[in-house]
Amino acid sequence: MANEAIAEKERNGTAILRAEGIVKQFGSKRALDGVSFEISKGDFLSLFGPNGAGKTTLLKTIATIVQPTAGHLYFDGESVTDRSIFLRAQIGFVSHNYLLYDDLTARENLVFFGRMYGVVDLDDRIDFLLDRVGLTGRQHDLVRTFSRGMIQRLSIARAILHDPEILLFDEPYTGLDIQATKVLDDLLEELKKGRHTFIMTSHDIDKGFEHATRVAILARGRIVFDAPKDAVDKDAFAETFWQWVDEK
Amino acid sequence: MELRTKELFNSMFLFALLALIIFNFAFAGSMPKSVLAGALWVAFLFASVLGLNRSFVKEQDKGCLEGLLLAPADRSAIYFGKFLGNLVFLLFVEAVSLPLVTVFFNRTEIVHHPLELAGILVLGSVAISSVGTILSAITANTKTRELLLPILLFPLMIPVIIGAVEITAYIFEPKGTIDQWLRLLVVYDIIFVLVPYVLFDYVVEE
Numbered sequence: 001m002a003n004e005a006i007a008e009k010e011r012n013g014t015a016i017l018r019a020e021g022i023v024k025q026f027g028s029k030r031a032l033d034g035v036s037f038e039i040s041k042g043d044f045l046s047l048f049g050p051n052g053a054g055k056t057t058l059l060k061t062i063a064t065i066v067q068p069t070a071g072h073l074y075f076d077g078e079s080v081t082d083r084s085i086f087l088r089a090q091i092g093f094v095s096h097n098y099l100l101y102d103d104l105t106a107r108e109n110l111v112f113f114g115r116m117y118g119v120v121d122l123d124d125r126i127d128f129l130l131d132r133v134g135l136t137g138r139q140h141d142l143v144r145t146f147s148r149g150m151i152q153r154l155s156i157a158r159a160i161l162h163d164p165e166i167l168l169f170d171e172p173y174t175g176l177d178i179q180a181t182k183v184l185d186d187l188l189e190e191l192k193k194g195r196h197t198f199i200m201t202s203h204d205i206d207k208g209f210e211h212a213t214r215v216a217i218l219a220r221g222r223i224v225f226d227a228p229k230d231a232v233d234k235d236a237f238a239e240t241f242w243q244w245v246d247e248k
Numbered sequence: 249m250e251l252r253t254k255e256l257f258n259s260m261f262l263f264a265l266l267a268l269i270i271f272n273f274a275f276a277g278s279m280p281k282s283v284l285a286g287a288l289w290v291a292f293l294f295a296s297v298l299g300l301n302r303s304f305v306k307e308q309d310k311g312c313l314e315g316l317l318l319a320p321a322d323r324s325a326i327y328f329g330k331f332l333g334n335l336v337f338l339l340f341v342e343a344v345s346l347p348l349v350t351v352f353f354n355r356t357e358i359v360h361h362p363l364e365l366a367g368i369l370v371l372g373s374v375a376i377s378s379v380g381t382i383l384s385a386i387t388a389n390t391k392t393r394e395l396l397l398p399i400l401l402f403p404l405m406i407p408v409i410i411g412a413v414e415i416t417a418y419i420f421e422p423k424g425t426i427d428q429w430l431r432l433l434v435v436y437d438i439i440f441v442l443v444p445y446v447l448f449d450y451v452v453e454e
Contacts, residue, residue: 065317067453089320097311099318103249116319158315 015077016041016197017062017166022071024057024221031057032068033221039214041165044198046208046229049218050245055201056096058218059168062199063093089117092159093168098151099158102144106135106154109143110161117162129157132190134183149180156187160196167191169200173207185210205238219244249306250337256302260295260341265348267291272353281357285416289409291345293376296338297398300380303330304388313388317452327381327448331441335377342369357420364419371433372412375440379404382444385451408436 015038024032031054039045049055060066062073064084073080073087080087093099100109107126114122130136133153143151152172159167173181188211192198202208208215215232217225217240225240250256271287272279279287307313316326346365350358358365383400387393411429418426444451 060314063318065314085320085322088318091318093314093318095311095314097314099312099315100310101249101306101312102310103253103306113315116316116321118320 015039016043016075018074018077019062020072020074022058022061022073023069024054024061024066025069030221032061032071034071035218035221035223037216037223037226039197039199041197042195043213044192044200044211045214045216046212047199047201047216047218048203048205048208048241049201053218054221055218056170059093059095059170059199059201062166063091063168064088065093089162090165091168092162092164092166093170094152094155094159094172095170096174098143098155100143100151100154103142105140105142106130106146107139109154110158113158114161119162125161129161133157133187147180148175149177149183152176152180153183153187156184160191164196166197166199169198171201171203173202173204205234205241209234209237217241217244256299256337257340260299260337261344263298264291264295264341264345267294268345268349268353272349277353279353279355281420282417284355284357285420286413288346288349288416289372289412292338292342292373293402293405293409295341296334296373296376296380297401299334299337300377300384300401301394301397303334303381303384308388313452323452324445324448326452327385327444330385331377331381331444334381335373338373338377339369342373361419365416368412368415368419368433371415371430371437372408374437375408375412375433376405378437378440378444379408382447382451385448407432411436 018038020036022032022035023030033054035054035058037045047055047058057066061068064080064087075083075087075090101112104112107130110126110129111122114126119125126139127136130139133156135150135154135157138146138150143154146154152175156172172184176184188198192211198211200208200211209229212229215225215227215229215237216223224244225237268287268291271283271291275283304313307316317323319325346358349355380397380401383397383404384393387396387400390396411433414429415426415433418424
């Protein structure tokens with residue numbers, strides 16, 4: 001199934017990101033064991049997998065936080081092995097960790113990261129994003145006073161501050177209440193209109209399917225299923241997913 | 249963040265001052281000039297460890313190091329930023345401590361050659377900050393980082409402290425020559441600012 005999907009992409013020829021045989025070894029443990037996939041511009045790839053499958057490691061490898069032990073990563077057809085600085089400018093990452101400083105205010109965090117990315121008209125951009133994520137009224141409050149949902153919204157604002165092409169979300173719905181989930185849903189729908197490319201890991205099959213154009217399963221460090229969402233029956237997919245969870 | 253919390257400066261400054269007070273009373277207020285040189289550098293070195301231990305804590309504990317690693321820039325910029333921050337904190341602690349020592353302990357030799365003293369403080373502090381910052385990054389991931397950092401740092405600081413004490417004692421009371429110690433400190437600073445620049449990528453990589 002994974003090979004058929006890659007063949008389809010090659011025919012279409014619009015891959016923005018391509019991974020070939022990505023391996024990541026931590027000591028004797030292989031977190032990624034030859035991951036290969038392609039994702040086209042504008043795609044929303046929902047990546048599912050049991051705990052310990054390597055989802056976070058894969059996202060960190062794409063974000064160049066982690067260097068692969070072997071394999072290659074291509075952005076817009078060019079190898080990024082020697083161009084990781086260029087690739088990082090194209091990526092926004094919403095991680096398990098907030099990547100926000102508790103002792104800074106919401107606005108100060110965005111100013112810090114905005115300067116890091118060289119964002120033009122930074123103040124206007126921050127005003128726009130704070131309004132978009134509903135945090136204008138709390139912009140001068142320290143992040144340590146924020147709820148989980150507010151922190152997640154601010155993390156998204158930080159991730160899209162520099163208007164990256166590729167957005168990586170690592171289980172963004174974890175720990176969110178209903179209101180925060182609704183806000184995140186609306187944000188993702190709006191971001192999708194902007195033709196960003198997304199990779200989102202999730203345990204929640206409903207949420208993953210809701211946003212996805214492609215769905216994939218990562219298990220034991222490998223992509224074991226990869227297909228367009230429209231070609232997949234959700235219930236059958238869920239059954240396949242749980243089989244891999246049980247086999248873990 | 250430091251301007252808001254003043255956490256680092258307060259702890260470093262108070263420690264340095266307390267150490268110098270103890271040294272002063274240990275010698276019943278008549279500490280020889282050569283011992284004063286050693287006391288100053290012991291106080292500043294131990295105070296710097298307090299600051300260096302906290303250097304990467306906020307990034308490590310809250311995952312903010314990943315945020316910095318995502319920056320579209322050479323990762324050595326993170327090292328240089330931290331190094332300069334630690335250097336500024338240490339120099340500030342020294343700049344505030346020394347006048348107090350001069351006034352309260354009547355150690356006028358400190359103000360006789362301010363430029364020379366400033367020069368050796370910068371040379372010594374650069375060495376402490378450069379080595380301390382890279383070691384802080386290495387130990388930040390460990391559970392026993394507050395114990396491990398001084399264990400790794402102090403042996404590497406031996407040539408720096410000996411050289412700095414010799415030069416400082418010479419400033420207070422010129423005797424003998426210090427050319428070899430000056431050369432040692434300058435070369436040490438150059439090497440231990442450049443080596444972390446090369447190594448930092450490997451230190452922060454998961």
